[in-house]
Amino acid sequence: MSAAIEVRGLTRRFGAFTAVDAITFDVREGEVFGFLGANGAGKTTAIKMLIGLLAPTSGEARVAGHDVLAEADEVRRRIGYMSQRFSLYDDLTVRENVQLYGGVYGLTDPEIRERGGALLERLRLVHAGDARLGTLPLGWKQKLAFSVALLHRPAVVFLDEPTGGVDPITRRQFWEMIYAAAAGGTTVFVTTHYLDEAEYCDRVSIMVDGRIAALGTPDELKRRFDAATLDELFVRLARPAAAAAAGAV
Amino acid sequence: MSAPSSPVIVEGLSKRFGATVALDGVSLEVRPAELFGLVGPDGGGKTTLFRVLTTLLVPDAGRATVLGLDVVRDLWAIRARVGYMPGRFSLYPDLSVEENLRFFASVFGTTLEEGYAVVAPIYRQIEPFRERRAGALSGGMKQKLALSCALVHRPELLLLDEPTTGVDAVSRREFWDLLHALKASGLTIVVATPYMDEADRCDRVALVQQGRVLAVDAPAAVGARFPHPLLAVRGRDRRALLEALRAHPHAVSSFPFGNELHHADARLGAPPEALAAELRDYLRGRGLADAEVVPIRPGIEDAFMALMGAPPEAAA
Numbered sequence: 001m002s003a004a005i006e007v008r009g010l011t012r013r014f015g016a017f018t019a020v021d022a023i024t025f026d027v028r029e030g031e032v033f034g035f036l037g038a039n040g041a042g043k044t045t046a047i048k049m050l051i052g053l054l055a056p057t058s059g060e061a062r063v064a065g066h067d068v069l070a071e072a073d074e075v076r077r078r079i080g081y082m083s084q085r086f087s088l089y090d091d092l093t094v095r096e097n098v099q100l101y102g103g104v105y106g107l108t109d110p111e112i113r114e115r116g117g118a119l120l121e122r123l124r125l126v127h128a129g130d131a132r133l134g135t136l137p138l139g140w141k142q143k144l145a146f147s148v149a150l151l152h153r154p155a156v157v158f159l160d161e162p163t164g165g166v167d168p169i170t171r172r173q174f175w176e177m178i179y180a181a182a183a184g185g186t187t188v189f190v191t192t193h194y195l196d197e198a199e200y201c202d203r204v205s206i207m208v209d210g211r212i213a214a215l216g217t218p219d220e221l222k223r224r225f226d227a228a229t230l231d232e233l234f235v236r237l238a239r240p241a242a243a244a245a246a247g248a249v
Numbered sequence: 250m251s252a253p254s255s256p257v258i259v260e261g262l263s264k265r266f267g268a269t270v271a272l273d274g275v276s277l278e279v280r281p282a283e284l285f286g287l288v289g290p291d292g293g294g295k296t297t298l299f300r301v302l303t304t305l306l307v308p309d310a311g312r313a314t315v316l317g318l319d320v321v322r323d324l325w326a327i328r329a330r331v332g333y334m335p336g337r338f339s340l341y342p343d344l345s346v347e348e349n350l351r352f353f354a355s356v357f358g359t360t361l362e363e364g365y366a367v368v369a370p371i372y373r374q375i376e377p378f379r380e381r382r383a384g385a386l387s388g389g390m391k392q393k394l395a396l397s398c399a400l401v402h403r404p405e406l407l408l409l410d411e412p413t414t415g416v417d418a419v420s421r422r423e424f425w426d427l428l429h430a431l432k433a434s435g436l437t438i439v440v441a442t443p444y445m446d447e448a449d450r451c452d453r454v455a456l457v458q459q460g461r462v463l464a465v466d467a468p469a470a471v472g473a474r475f476p477h478p479l480l481a482v483r484g485r486d487r488r489a490l491l492e493a494l495r496a497h498p499h500a501v502s503s504f505p506f507g508n509e510l511h512h513a514d515a516r517l518g519a520p521p522e523a524l525a526a527e528l529r530d531y532l533r534g535r536g537l538a539d540a541e542v543v544p545i546r547p548g549i550e551d552a553f554m555a556l557m558g559a560p561p562e563a564a565a
Contacts, residue, residue, distance in 0.1 A: 038417040039388050084415075135269070137459075138291045164415060165443040167290035167458065168554050172504055179488065193417055194444075196507035200487075218508065229507060231418060238419045 004029045004156050004187035005050065009059035012045050019045040021210035022059060027203075029155075032178060032188045034198045036230075037207030038238040043191055044160075046207070050189070051158055052076055064155035077106065080149035083160035087145030090134030094125060097133055098148060105152035112151075119147045139170030146177055150186065157181065159190040163197065175200050195231040204230065206237050213237050254317055255280055256406050256437040257302065261311035264297050271297040273460035274311065279439055284432045286451035287441040288549070294460040295441040296336060299410050302439075303333045316405055329357060332404035334395050336411045336441075342384025346375055346394055349383050350401055357402030364401040370430055372397045389420050396427070407431065409440040413447065425450045445550040456553050463556040468549055475547030475555050477501050477513040478521050480528055484540040493535045497528070504554065511551055 005027035012020040020042045027033045037043045048054035050063055052072035061068045064078035088097045098119065102112035120126045123143055133141060142162055149157055159178075163171045175197065182188050182202075190201065198204050198218065205215040214221055214237060218230055227233035257279035264272040272294045279285045287295045300306040302315055304324035313320045315327050340349045347361070350372070354361050365372075375393050378386070383394060392412060399407060409428075413421045425447065432438055440451070448454045449468045456463040456471065464471050484490050487510065494503035494512045501513040514524050521544030532540035547555075 038419050039415075161415065165291035165411075167293075167557065168445060168550050169504075169557065170290075175505065193415070193421075195418055196505075199508040200505060222508075231507075235419050235422065238417065 002029055003027060003062075004031070004064060005033075005189065006062045007050075007059075008061070010046065010049060010056050010061050011058045012042075012049060012054065013057045018210050020049070020056075023207075023210075023212050024059075025205060025212060025215055027156075027187055027189060029187055030182050030185050032182050032190065032200070032202045034201035034204035035189060035191045035207070036195075036198055036204055036234060037191075041207040041238070042210040043207055047158060047160060047189075047191070051079060051081055077152075078155045080105075080152070080154040080157040081160075082142075082145045082149040082157075082162060084142075084162060084164040088133055088141065088148065091132065093130050093132055094120070094136070094144065095129040097144070098151070101148045102151055107152055115151055119151065123147060139166045139174075142166055143170070143174060143177060146174065146181075150181060154186065156187040156189060159188065161191055161193060163192065163194065171197070195229070195234055198230045198234075206234060208237055256316055257285075257313070257439065259298070259302075259311070259313045262298070262301060262308050262313055263310040264294075264301065264306065264308050270460050272301070272308070272311075275457075275460070275462050276311075277455050277462055277465050279437060280453075282432065282435050282437055283452045284428060284450070285437075285439045286448050286454040287439065287457050288443075288445060288448045288451075288454050288553070289457035290443050292459070293457040295457055296410055297460075298457075299333070299335075299408050299439075299441065302408060303331060304328060329402070330405050332399035332402070332407045334399040334407075334409045334412055336414065338391055338395065340383045340391070340395055340398060343382060345380050345382055346386070347379035349394060350397055353398040354401045359402050361401060364403055367403050367434075368397040368400050371400070371427060388416065392416070392420075392424065400431075405437065407436055407438045409438065411441050411443065413442060413444065421447070445548075445553060448549040454549070456549075456556060458553075458557045464552070471549055471552050472547045475513075475552045477515065477517065477555075478519060478524055479545055479547045479551060480512045480514065480521070480525050480542050481506070481545045482510040482512055482528070482532070482540060482542050483508065484532070484537055486537065490532065490537055490540060493532055493537060494528075497531060502554070506550070511545070511547075513551075513555075 003026040007023055007025050009022045009024055010020060011022050035043055049056050050061055050068060052068050052075050055069055063075045066074040068075050098116040099112055102116060120129055163174050178188050192198060203217050205212045221233060225233050255278045259275055259277050262272050262275040289295060301308050301313055301320055304320050304327050307321055316330055318327050351361050354364055371393050375390050413424055428438055451468060453467050454471060455465045464474060482490055490510055491503055494500060494510060499515045501515050503510060503512045525542040525544050529540060529542045
């Protein structure tokens with residue numbers, strides 16, 4: 001089995017502060033991988049390195065078979081990205097957003113028409129194609145943003161808190177879309193503050209103070225740490241870091 | 250302290266923005282010294298309701314009183330007696346921690362020294378950094394400063410708009426511990442959150458969705474409104490389990506819930522143990538031999554989903 005993401009001793013320092021401290025792990029092709037950690041644990045810095053936005057201080061990472069530093073353009077062509085804070089443009093219509101991102105991701109006009117049309121059908125958004133995105137409910141926006149991030153059929157998609165503030169039914173529909181993408185061979189790398197969602201991942205890692213404090217399937221981790229839920233485990237692992245951060249950051 | 254009447258009374262409140270209905274006939278009442286939750290997804294109307302209660306928006310219809318004062322007529326009196334922490338960080342990033350706090354105290358005609366006893370339990374945690382620019386604080390410290398600024402004029406009512414959104418599970422718990430300490434001092438607190446699990450930490454909650462109130466009650470009582478017998482199902486192959494549950498002839502709804510699945514059965518009044526045994530046999534018959542099924546009491550999230558109903562696109 002080949003790895004969609006290979007991380008070896010990846011480190012990033014800002015002055016005297018080590019945000020990411022020699023992390024090493026693999027994510028398999030077609031896996032749903034949950035990347036967890038408290039605020040300030042180093043998740044965002046790690047993701048920025050994996051998507052080629054930030055150079056590592058040392059160590060290396062390969063995403064979809066390419067080095068994130070030496071082959072950043074190759075990596076970017078093969079990944080999709082969406083987050084709660086940044087996804088699509090509220091002032092453009094649904095169809096304009098699809099066209100814009102199709103172009104950004106290097107699709108041809110016929111490809112955009114064909115895949116964009118199929119995407120709106122699948123999401124049952126054909127009727128809303130000419131509506132300004134800003135007028136849609138958040139849950140629809142997030143489902144659309146995820147589908148747009150998959151439009152160029154990336155090998156790996158990064159989802160940074162994709163379901164924050166979304167209602168509980170739409171949140172579950174979003175996870176069914178994640179499973180469908182993974183079943184189609186796309187590797188899904190996802191962060192979330194909802195620990196019930198972490199249980200839906202094939203494997204999860206928990207970052208504490210720049211390091212990976214635990215990594216495994218949800219069942220393995222609960223057994224190993226003798227915790228009933230990932231929520232319980234998360235609080236136990238992350239608390240010392242949170243307590244230190246409150247006093248020292 | 251104010252009179253023992255309800256600090257917040259909202260009756261038939263409506264507010265539109267163009268074609269968007271933000272509040273659609275909202276009614277609710279918050280009792281003295283209560284920790285009251287407005288629970289629901291983004292876009293539900295929580296922020297609009299706060300803006301009406303803080304006199305920043307005038308409603309199209311309906312009325313609201315805060316501490317016995319009318320939100321339209323008595324706006325200046327209300328502003329002096331209410332503490333408000335908006336959803337977005339709203340302090341001055343170029344002022345220091347202490348300057349922000351002194352500024353907000355002076356706006357309300359008081360001083361940090363006068364308000365110190367009230368803010369001390371929170372402010373002491375960030376006081377060592379009082380000379381740091383607010384913009385340079387970590388997320389958790391910004392949150393504590395914002396809460397201190399909302400409290401420094403010793404309000405009788407505290408309104409918090411999604412103070413824990415985007416905050417990790419550990420920090421969320423700590424923030425709720427702080428709210429309980431404030432409540433214990435007699436303060437009435439209304440807090441909005443999209444996190445269903447936080448509803449359990451409130452005395453009472455209003456479930457809010459698309460501008461309407463779905464229910465107002467104590468958290469346990471809201472769960473009890475779930476209309477159907479509910480079963481929790483566990484097993485290794487969750488995707489296969491979910492498919493089998495949805496195909497069950499008496500299925501009302503089947504949803505993933507963390508490491509288990511919640512399955513509602515249509516047969517009202519049937520003994521839950523019998524339903525569980527029957528479902529176990531059904532799943533075994535479909536090759537899911539390791540399935541465990543137990544009757545459970547529905548929680549807020551179960552009730553919320555049942556009350557909101559499946560939105561049009563949920564048919565997929």
